[in-house]
Amino acid sequence: MTMIRSEAEPFTDPELGLPDAVVPLHVVAGRAEIDLPAAERAVADLLKALGRDPHSVHLADTPRRVAHAYAEMLTPREFELTTFPNDEGYDELVLARNIPVQSLCEHHMLPFQGVAHVGYLPGDRILGLSKLARVVELFARDLQVQERLTKQVANWLQDQLAPKGVGVVIEAEHLCMSLRGVRAAGALTVTSSLHGMLRDNPSSRQEFFALTGINS
Numbered sequence: 001m002t003m004i005r006s007e008a009e010p011f012t013d014p015e016l017g018l019p020d021a022v023v024p025l026h027v028v029a030g031r032a033e034i035d036l037p038a039a040e041r042a043v044a045d046l047l048k049a050l051g052r053d054p055h056s057v058h059l060a061d062t063p064r065r066v067a068h069a070y071a072e073m074l075t076p077r078e079f080e081l082t083t084f085p086n087d088e089g090y091d092e093l094v095l096a097r098n099i100p101v102q103s104l105c106e107h108h109m110l111p112f113q114g115v116a117h118v119g120y121l122p123g124d125r126i127l128g129l130s131k132l133a134r135v136v137e138l139f140a141r142d143l144q145v146q147e148r149l150t151k152q153v154a155n156w157l158q159d160q161l162a163p164k165g166v167g168v169v170i171e172a173e174h175l176c177m178s179l180r181g182v183r184a185a186g187a188l189t190v191t192s193s194l195h196g197m198l199r200d201n202p203s204s205r206q207e208f209f210a211l212t213g214i215n216s
Ligand SMILES: Nc1nc2c(ncn2[C@@H]2O[C@H](COP(=O)(O)OP(=O)(O)OP(=O)(O)O)[C@@H](O)[C@H]2O)c(=O)[nH]1
Pocket: 105, 106, 107, 144, 145, 146, 147, 174, 176, 177, 180, 181, 182
């Protein structure tokens, strides 16, 4: 998945007034359009291959439902990137903890879900808080591995906001590990990605992990 920014320049000095840097985001191809009728046919074929009758009264609507469910789970909502000038020179951590994460593992197309803790040390700009959760959704609504998801969120914040540091931790349970296979129900996978001072400065790093509740 690739994202481009609009024609608007993101971080030019604003006129007075807020919000001052609203940048429409467009999720662009890298992925083809979702073809719902083809997905429905494929689900009906899968049911048949699994020894089930897709035309039975119970399953007649299932291909449509499954196709729509996957389409929904693979389609992030677009949003506008809203930043504000850091007029007060706020120079401590901003951290949104326990952001819900729902994604699909690319190996089994089964959900993995949990929480993300997303933080940054502001530079010249601060970010609308909701955008920390929106960017998690932007990259989670894809076929993913948790490591890539974690890095994409951190890289996006670093690129878009140019803060002094970025930290992202994701804790998630993978249904492919709990429902089937090894059946390790309740096992949590923890991943992290850090940039700038949160990576390089030991006390900033420690503070970040302390506030996330993760022992570094
Ligand atoms: N690194 C990583 N691995 C993942 C993620 N989600 C699922 N996996 C793993 O992807 C691997 C795929 O391994 P395979 O051996 O090809 O698949 P499998 O035979 O179904 O493996 P088992 O789950 O061990 O039964 C499994 O070990 C999964 O646990 C993820 O987000 N990151």
